[in-house]
Amino acid sequence: MFNDFYQRILTSKVAVWIHQIPGLLADWQANQRHGEFKQWQKTLSHLPKIKPSDIELSGKVRLGQANDIAPGQLKRLEVLLKQFMPWRKGPYELFGLEIDTEWRSDWKWDRLISHISPLKGRTVLDVGCGNGYHMWRMLGEQADLVIGADPTELFVMQFTAIKEYCKSDDIYLLPLGIEQLPASHAFDTVFSMGVLYHRKSPLDFLQQLKAQLRVGGELVLETIVIEGDQNQVLVPGERYAKMRNVWFIPSSAALCHWLQRTGFKNIRVVDEGLTSLNEQRKTHWMENESLADFLDPEDQSKTIEGYPAPRRAVILANR
Template sequence: MSVYQPLFNYLDDMGLSAWREQLQSQIETQLSVRRHGKMPMWQEALNALPNVDLSTMELKNRVDIGTEGDLDGFPRETLVDLLKTFHPWRKGPYRLLGIDIDTEWRSDWKWDRVLPHIQSLHGRRVLDVGGGNGYHGWRMQGEGAELVIGIDPTAVFTMQYQLMQHFIKSDKHFVLPIGIEHMPENLSLFDTVFSMGVLYHRRSPLKHLMELRSCLRPKGELVLETLIIEGELGMTLMPETRYAKMKNTWFIPSAETMMLWLRKCGFKNVRCVDENVTSLNEQRRTDWMTFESLADYLDPTDNTKTIEGYPAPMRGVFIATAP
């Protein structure tokens, strides 16, 4: 059975069969061998995973799934090799059957900054835009969400989610290999929509905000986290070429400008609840993500600047209510 069948059943029960049919086609296309040459390797690794009976599972305070004893003789080293087939591991950390997956990002630190400021997720339908491998989605399920849909077009992140789903077997959390632009217009389905680390990658930030708004039910809550700069109302950094070696960074607003954009798009009760300079301990290279990371993106003589001379990454969390 497809890992997405419980989601398809949920959408059918909601009267959203047209979207369910669209999703089935999109998932098949996005995860096809024709689009991704590594798909046979990933599928082989998924098929080689052990079937275990979990003795423990923690999703609220961390993502800690099972114990090493649950492996019941399956070689730990073999499981580590299978997990590393899905490199790079960017969002986490995870503890799976006694194995610590030390991801590039300490995504739990971001979650700890966000969680105190948002409405309770208990019983809510949640959309996590740009959610990567679903780490925050598992934490959202741990907070009691009725349904969590994460969307991210990067195939390896979807496969990492499917790996975790192999063990967790959730009927509440799903990661789909699509972007916000593939969502139905005027869906108005979700009680809470998260967009964390996405806005600055969009050519039109206002279009992105309107796309997020269209996914929210009336009076639903938007939780947006993005790069910001210090500055007054109206100030925005548009990098000439790259920002921190990222070529797809378009607009980095001041906090006041970000809040203006949200108000311009019709959001109410707009506020900035957190500002945080990204540290070298929060984003770094590890054995599970061996590519370049934050230390390589900063000026080696001045960590307050990127390698291009722009202000080093600072991130803001914004909360707003849909009209």
């Protein structure tokens, strides 16, 4: 399953991974836990074999045109892709079929792309990449090699489905967490978007991100924050916005202080604002609860638990 990846990294900046990553991925393949994994693999094998007439990854993720595919095949494609619901990151367009995901991840991309170092020719890591939407946008910016890391098996299946129609030797998703990745000190850019608040030890997490960057490499960190000074950090109770696994939500100033303490340089906040109900919402491709259900119906400036509503910031730093 990963032989192409091994061949690709041998000639890349992260060739050092070849000594440890194969063992980690072999262990993952031997211990896949999700009960639907085999069914998902069968679903992948039944996807229509269609070659897109063109591919767009720069302004959006669009594969092919409506006239590339017969109506019956298009309906079959929709039915099969819905077996991988919920679709959270996107949107995607395949042969005229719109996958309207929970998140308008393209809006987040638009907020940060003008601030980061150009990705052309760079080796890029996306930690907690979900189904890989932003990875395709990175490839659209002419990154040389894009590697994502996310242990959620459903996201791996969604990424694999998209890659079925956008075959490339320069993009891969590894079903691993950041704590499993050997330190490489090699990536030009490391992205971490929507992960920090899920970590019990955020400073250790920042060190793990730093260990993947070359000297001078750029960290793109996007996360939930609160308003306040560098000493302001929210430690919620059992749930925040109905999420159980939220541990620390710092202010932007506090997060910048954490980055400074962990050795990052040139730290700057390039975007900050509240998450809107238009950016995160239920769709026909994600029918579970979404942001509107997580907020106080009487006061949308607060979560259902009474905490400040999700506010997101993009912070850049260099190793």
